[in-house]
Structures are given as structure tokens and as C-alpha cells.
Amino acid sequence: MVIVLGILLLAFPCAQTFAEQPGHPGRETLRLHLLGETLIAPAGDSLRPVFSTGVERKKPALAALYSLVLPGMGEAYADGFSSGKYFLIAEGVLWLTYFTMDVHAHALQDDARSYSAVHAGVSLAGKNDQFFVDVGNFSTVDDYNDKRLRDREPEKLYDAAAGYDWQWETEADRLTYRDGRIAADTWTNNRKFVLAAVLVNHVASAINAARAAISYNKGIDDPLGDISISAHVLGSLSRPHGLAITLSKPF
Numbered sequence: 001m002v003i004v005l006g007i008l009l010l011a012f013p014c015a016q017t018f019a020e021q022p023g024h025p026g027r028e029t030l031r032l033h034l035l036g037e038t039l040i041a042p043a044g045d046s047l048r049p050v051f052s053t054g055v056e057r058k059k060p061a062l063a064a065l066y067s068l069v070l071p072g073m074g075e076a077y078a079d080g081f082s083s084g085k086y087f088l089i090a091e092g093v094l095w096l097t098y099f100t101m102d103v104h105a106h107a108l109q110d111d112a113r114s115y116s117a118v119h120a121g122v123s124l125a126g127k128n129d130q131f132f133v134d135v136g137n138f139s140t141v142d143d144y145n146d147k148r149l150r151d152r153e154p155e156k157l158y159d160a161a162a163g164y165d166w167q168w169e170t171e172a173d174r175l176t177y178r179d180g181r182i183a184a185d186t187w188t189n190n191r192k193f194v195l196a197a198v199l200v201n202h203v204a205s206a207i208n209a210a211r212a213a214i215s216y217n218k219g220i221d222d223p224l225g226d227i228s229i230s231a232h233v234l235g236s237l238s239r240p241h242g243l244a245i246t247l248s249k250p251f
Contacts, residue, residue, distance in 0.1 A: 058216045063209035068202050074209025078216050087205035094201060098194040105187035112180035119173040120166040131164065136178035140167045 058078045067074030067084070071091045075084020116122040116135055138144040141160050148156045158164035168174040 055220050057220060058213035060210040060213040060217075063213040064206040067205035067209040071201050071205035074206060075212050078209055078212035080209070080212030080216065083208060083212065084205065087201055087208065090201050091198070094194055094198045098191055098198070101187055101191050101194065105184050105191070108180060108184035108187060112177055112184055115173075115180060116166065116177050119170075119177070120168045122166045123163040126163070131158070132181060134158075135166050136174065136181050139171065139174055141165050 060078075063074035063078045065074070066077050067087070070088070072081065072084035072086075072088030075081050075087070113122070113124055113132060116132070117124055120135060122132075122135055134144055138147070141158050141164060145157050148154065168177075
């Protein structure tokens with residue numbers, strides 16, 4: 001759909017001037033003063049003003065950099081926060097999810113290790129993660145050491161006298177502990193997917209911010225957007241009696 005607006009000026013001594021175009025004898029040029037801007041075109045040709053607003057242009061690279069640091073900030077710089085706010089909200093939700101998962105993973109881990117201390121006599125101090133994995137896979141430290149000797153891995157033996165001793169009361173207790181430890185590790189590993197989503201959110205926001213800056217600059221260069229302005233003289237050039245201006249915009 002095209003909206004067309006026609007303006008008929010019956011008398012416009014201050015709005016129009018006809019002069020001979022340099023280099024083209026006999027051809028007249030129409031000068032129309034519109035909103036403080038001077039539009040110059042041969043009479044009867046389409047007129048399109050070139051506005052010089054003095055508004056500062058936005059740098060797409062800088063907008064992208066801002067959003068790489070904090071999603072939404074680049075869009076705010078490029079006057080496009082209406083879309084950037086969603087990246088900012090997503091950033092907050094993702095980090096809230098990450099820290100919630102982190103707290104839950106540590107809680108599961110602490111519960112599992114405390115369970116091993118009660119039901120297997122495990123000394124928790126100074127042990128690494130691999131030790132707690134081995135505690136869940138073997139009923140006693142002797143079972144574990146026998147397996148390492150059979151596999152010819154004496155460097156992996158645990159010294160029970162040095163505090164690396166355990167013995168599960170029942171097989172069910174060992175399995176309960178192992179399930180709890182695995183659940184804790186699963187939550188810990190799943191945090192990586194959230195961090196990946198955070199990275200994607202930063203990159204997507206940076207791209208969107210750069211596009212917002214480009215769109216902003218395009219609006220400065222062409223403030224009328226898709227609006228088309230044309231004008232023609234009513235009457236003859238020697239005896240004009242009016243000017244018709246047409247503005248049209250596709251929808």
C-alpha cells in the first residue's frame with residue numbers, strides 16, 4: 001500500500017526560485033526551501049533532501065565490543081535497546097542458572113562425601129576427586145589396591161595407614177554413595193553448557209548491536225527512510241502558478 005500526500009502551493013514567492021542552471025542555458029532549476037533545508041533539482045524532477053543533522057554516527061565495531069563485554073550494552077549505545085534488553089535479561093537468567101547449578105552440585109558432593117565418612121570410615125581431609133571416585137567403585141581399600149597390582153599400576157596404590165582407608169558397611173551403602181557422587185558430577189559438568197550459552201548470548205548480542213548501529217547510521221543518512229518526495233511546477237516555467245509536491249511511502 002502506498003500513501004500519497006499532495007500539496008498544492010498556489011502562491012510561493014518565498015518558497016521557490018527559478019534560475020538558469022549553470023552549463024545548461026535555457027534550463028531552469030527549482031530551489032525549494034523545506035524545513036530549513038534547500039532542495040535543488042531541475043524543475044519537474046524528483047526532489048529528495050539531503051539532511052545534515054549533525055547527529056553523531058555510531059560505530060558498529062564499538063557497539064559489538066560493548067555487547068561482547070555485556071549483552072545489551074552495545075544496543076543501548078546504538079539506540080537499539082528495545083532488542084538489546086532481551087540479551088541482557090538472558091544474561092542474567094543464564095548466570096543465575098549457573099550459580100544455582102553450582103550451589104546444588106556442591107551440596108550433592110558434600111552430602112555424598114559426608115555419607116562416605118559415616119558409612120565407610122573415609123577421612124575427608126586432603127583427598128582429591130579421584131580418591132572419592134575410587135571409594136565409590138570399590139568396597140574396601142584392599143580391593144582397590146589388589147586391582148591396581150593386577151593392572152601393574154603400583155604408583156596408584158593408597159596407603160591405608162596414611163588416612164587413605166575405607167570399608168563400606170554394606171554394598172547398598174556403596175551404591176547409594178556412588179549415585180550421589182555421580183549426580184554431583186553431572187550437575188558440575190552441566191554448568192559447562194550454561195557457560196556455552198553465555199558465550200553464544202554475548203556473540204549474538206554483539207552481532208545485533210552492530211546491526212543496530214548500522215541501522216542507526218542509515219537513519220541519519222536517510223532520515224525519511226523509504227519516503228519518496230517529488231515535485232513539479234503547475235503551469236509553464238515562464239508563467240508558473242503553483243507547485244505540487246508529492247510524498248509517498250510504501251507499506
